Amino acid sequence: MTEAPVALVTGASRGIGLATARLLATRGYHLVLTGRTLSPALQAACDELTTPGLSPPLPLAVDLGEPSQIAAAFRALFSAHRRLDVLVNNAGELHEALIGMSPPGTIERMFAVNAAGSLHMLQGASRLMMRRQQGSIVNLGSVVAVQGSSGQIAYAASKAAVHGMTLAAARELGPRGIRVNAVAPGVVETELIADFGPERREALRRAASLGRLVRAEEVAAAIAFLAGPESSAITGQILGVDAGLVIPSP
Amino acid sequence: MPLSALRAVFVEALGLPPDTDVDALTYRSVPQWDSVAHMALIARLESRFDLMLETDEVLDLSSFARCREILAAHGCRFDD
Ligand SMILES: NC(=O)c1ccc[n+]([C@@H]2O[C@H](COP(=O)([O-])OP(=O)(O)OC[C@H]3O[C@@H](n4cnc5c(N)ncnc54)[C@H](OP(=O)(O)O)[C@@H]3O)[C@@H](O)[C@H]2O)c1
Numbered sequence: 225m226t227e228a229p230v231a232l233v234t235g236a237s238r239g240i241g242l243a244t245a246r247l248l249a250t251r252g253y254h255l256v257l258t259g260r261t262l263s264p265a266l267q268a269a270c271d272e273l274t275t276p277g278l279s280p281p282l283p284l285a286v287d288l289g290e291p292s293q294i295a296a297a298f299r300a301l302f303s304a305h306r307r308l309d310v311l312v313n314n315a316g317e318l319h320e321a322l323i324g325m326s327p328p329g330t331i332e333r334m335f336a337v338n339a340a341g342s343l344h345m346l347q348g349a350s351r352l353m354m355r356r357q358q359g360s361i362v363n364l365g366s367v368v369a370v371q372g373s374s375g376q377i378a379y380a381a382s383k384a385a386v387h388g389m390t391l392a393a394a395r396e397l398g399p400r401g402i403r404v405n406a407v408a409p410g411v412v413e414t415e416l417i418a419d420f421g422p423e424r425r426e427a428l429r430r431a432a433s434l435g436r437l438v439r440a441e442e443v444a445a446a447i448a449f450l451a452g453p454e455s456s457a458i459t460g461q462i463l464g465v466d467a468g469l470v471i472p473s474p
Numbered sequence: 475m476p477l478s479a480l481r482a483v484f485v486e487a488l489g490l491p492p493d494t495d496v497d498a499l500t501y502r503s504v505p506q507w508d509s510v511a512h513m514a515l516i517a518r519l520e521s522r523f524d525l526m527l528e529t530d531e532v533l534d535l536s537s538f539a540r541c542r543e544i545l546a547a548h549g550c551r552f553d554d
Pocket of ligand 1 (some may be wrong): 241260410413449
């Protein structure tokens with residue numbers, strides 16, 4: 225069995241996933257990094273994050289919309305490391321459409337990837353973590369799960385599913401020593417929001433109490449905190465990382 | 475591997491008295507083998523025999539006898 229802790233980060237080819245992988249690499253984790261395909265970006269991430277003394281990151285192609293690929297990824301992870309300490313359940317897709325113009329395929333895809341895909345990942349990870357009665361799972365929710373967003377009905381609903389599964393899993397897996405939390409990012413400057421024009425970005429900046437958008441590294445810092453031992457008494461929490469876009473009332 | 479090794483995993487994981495007739499056990503046939511204990515049993519089997527079961531197999535593992543067959547499919551054979 226691998227000696228150092230093992231962290232699996234989905235969607236690590238860019239954006240929040242890559243920023244998280246970079247941070248976890250500095251904290252001594254063996255990394256397993258996934259993307260939809262074994263893209264040059266994913267390979268570059270593995271090359272960049274090869275650390276002396278640790279095995280190089282293991283790249284895996286996993287489309288979260290394909291449960292058989294998820295099962296195969298856990299088999300590959302098991303044969304490489306035989307343990308899992310952290311899952312960063314990060315990969316996700318956003319396809320925007322107004323309610324009346326949301327094609328069935330898009331609605332199904334959002335749920336298949338963001339909701340069911342995340343749930344299958346959580347299922348596989350918790351099975352491996354149960355062997356050692358320890359582990360930490362960090363899911364990627366979203367502010368839109370709690371406050372909605374016009375043009376994002378399927379995405380918002382799929383992220384609300386992520387919030388729900390975080391709470392249910394925290395209750396069920398706590399007695400097994402496994403913590404489950406989520407971060408709910410606001411608007412993060414990644415390719416996911418590449419289609420947002422300047423006016424929309426400006427409006428989103430103004431809506432945030434801090435008057436700005438969020439950087440991927442800032443979300444990664446919150447994820448790494450929830451993944452690691454500093455948050456050992458924290459489970460079932462959904463931590464906003466949104467520059468004050470949502471300030472909950474007491 | 476001796477069958478007693480598999481019996482021992484059931485006794486430990488389910489917290490059964492040592493004189494339990496393990497070979498006759500089926501899921502929920504004793505109060506100790508409930509759904510929560512089932513997942514603990516799976517985790518114990520996987521660590522002890524260093525294998526990874528598929529979700530279908532987890533659901534299908536409904537008796538000691540069936541467990542023996544499923545583990546055999548993973549290359550773990552037990553002698554009586
Ligand atoms: N950016 C935001 O404003 C924001 C806000 C709230 C929540 N989030 C959430 O944060 C997470 C990361 O977002 P991001 O902004 O970093 O996005 P991003 O820059 O678009 O990166 C998405 C990552 O997920 C992977 N991915 C996408 N679809 C996938 C699929 N079907 N199967 C497997 N992997 C897939 C991509 O892999 P490939 O390179 O192989 O395509 C990529 O590595 C997502 O869950 C997102 O919903 C983002």
